[in-house]
Ligand SMILES: N[C@@H](CC(=O)c1ccccc1NC=O)C(=O)O
């Protein structure tokens with residue numbers, strides 16, 4: 001019996017995509033009835049679909065690609081904190097939390113509850129938060145949101161500020177069943193050599 005809690009969005013035709021981006025499609029290239037031997041599937045999808053990590057190359061042509069990222073970023077202790085009802089999440093929102101021994105921080109914002117529709121507005125992370133995370137030595141931020149910037153952002157200020165302070169990004173988590181506290185996280189990306197992002201199976205287990 002697994003103690004892991006799945007905090008990923010299921011990947012099927014219901015998963016939402018960024019406006020205008022490639023829809024998710026999974027089909028069988030061959031099926032067992034025809035081949036007599038095997039079913040063989042294929043998927044078409046944006047790498048920023050559902051629960052996924054961003055590589056710095058997503059917003060910086062000179063940035064690291066998925067294969068360059070240390071898997072340890074996505075495996076190990078993570079703390080979940082709850083910051084609902086915000087339009088922005090700032091450094092001041094972390095006041096009162098003891099985060100000195102935290103390397104991976106997950107923020108449950110409740111800013112995207114109905115995952116069957118893509119949100120029009122979401123809470124955004126401010127550059128001040130990125131700086132604070134860097135000072136705390138946090139190297140991964142995870143969120144229940146499809147982006148750390150506004151949906152209509154072209155500057156991608158939060159993505160850039162996080163990268164500048166050494167903080168990597170995990171987006172699209174499903175945290176409905178998760179209460180704040182300490183967990184083991186496992187959310188390793190695929191070995192995509194040129195990936196600007198990667199879908200992940202994100203799992204949490206009480207620490
Ligand atoms: N920042 C979002 C994705 C994103 O910005 C995006 C994804 C697909 C197509 C366009 C996008 N942004 C365009 O300005 C993410 O990291 O998943």
Ligand SMILES: [Zn+2]
Nearest residue numbers: 048053054197
């Ligand atoms: Zn992304």
Ligand SMILES: [Zn+2]
Nearest residue numbers: 054147148171
């Ligand atoms: Zn992103």
